[in-house]
Amino acid sequence: MSEFKENAGVTKLTVGVSSCLLGEAVRYDGGHKANSHIMGTLAEYFEFRSFCPEIDIGLGVPRAPIRLTRKQSHDIRCIAIDDAATDYTGALGNCADGQRSWHQNLCGYIFKQGSPSCGMAGVKVWGELAPGLDGIGVYAGKTMQNFPGLPCEEECSLGDNVRRENFIKRVLAMGRWHELHERGFSIQRLWDFHNCHLDILMRHDRDGCEQLETLLTKTTGDLLLENAGIYLIQFMAVLKARQAGEILR
Ligand code: SF4
Numbered sequence: 068m069s070e071f072k073e074n075a076g077v078t079k080l081t082v083g084v085s086s087c088l089l090g091e092a093v094r095y096d097g098g099h100k101a102n103s104h105i106m107g108t109l110a111e112y113f114e115f116r117s118f119c120p121e122i123d124i125g126l127g128v129p130r131a132p133i134r135l136t137r138k139q140s141h142d143i144r145c146i147a148i149d150d151a152a153t154d155y156t157g158a159l160g161n162c163a164d165g166q167r168s169w170h171q172n173l174c175g176y177i178f179k180q181g182s183p184s185c186g187m188a189g190v191k192v193w194g195e196l197a198p199g200l201d202g203i204g205v206y207a208g209k210t211m212q213n214f215p216g217l218p219c220e221e222e223c224s225l226g227d228n229v230r231r232e233n234f235i236k237r238v239l240a241m242g243r244w245h246e247l248h249e250r251g252f253s254i255q256r257l258w259d260f261h262n263c264h265l266d267i268l269m270r271h272d273r274d275g276c277e278q279l280e281t282l283l284t285k286t287t288g289d290l291l292l293e294n295a296g297i298y299l300i301q302f303m304a305v306l307k308a309r310q311a312g313e314i315l316r
Contacts, residue, residue: 082109083177085222097128098165105177134183170213175237176178179222180223186207
């Protein structure tokens with residue numbers, strides 16, 4: 068947990084998390100999925116903002132389970148298992164949009180793997196043939212679409228030391244990005260931010276780091292805000308890239 072040392076003594080950064088991962092009994096069956104890595108180590112350093120989209124849209128506990136289903140049009144919808152006519156896709160997407168005011172202040176998000184609402188990728192999609200694993204939870208997908216620079220992981224990744232450390236790096240960097248945003252963007256401040264992360268960027272992806280510098284070089288005053296947004300997305304992608312010598316299992 069070497070990355071934490073640089074953050075010692077600083078106000079805890081806020082990370083969104085699927086409520087069931089914090090031991091809250093919000094799952095369809097009245098259970099939870101408490102995760103020891105999140106509730107133990109990470110809770111010492113991050114402030115968690117728990118949220119369950121299925122509760123937010125008015126589904127109770129217990130409730131009939133929902134799942135992703137591929138329609139004949141190949142459109143993927145999130146529907147109730149016991150009533151195919153009850154479609155929650157729009158409600159869950161709108162739910163994500165409705166959380167923008169606090170999502171925009173987050174430094175990261177930890178989603179529940181495999182959930183038709185919260186899964187980031189590889190969610191089971193039911194159809195006429197055998198289920199596929201190419202779905203994205205509706206709430207998680209919309210949240211990532213709204214904030215493409217936000218560091219996101221599923222809880223299963225955080226059991227792996229390399230992936231957990233990588234997520235932490237990105238969360239800490241996002242905290243510094245928020246500080247920059249609060250002070251106000253300028254071309255010089257973007258370069259300062261970049262240079263402050265130069266070593267780690269070069270270690271992760273030298274080409275990606277140079278592309279970031281090209282972007283900053285081309286940035287003029289009228290492109291400042293637009294390019295700052297592009298920079299953040301590319302910066303996080305570089306930081307997430309596998310570092311030489313790392314073993315991602
Ligand atoms: S995975 Fe998401 S929707 Fe399902 S219980 Fe957990 S927080 Fe709620």
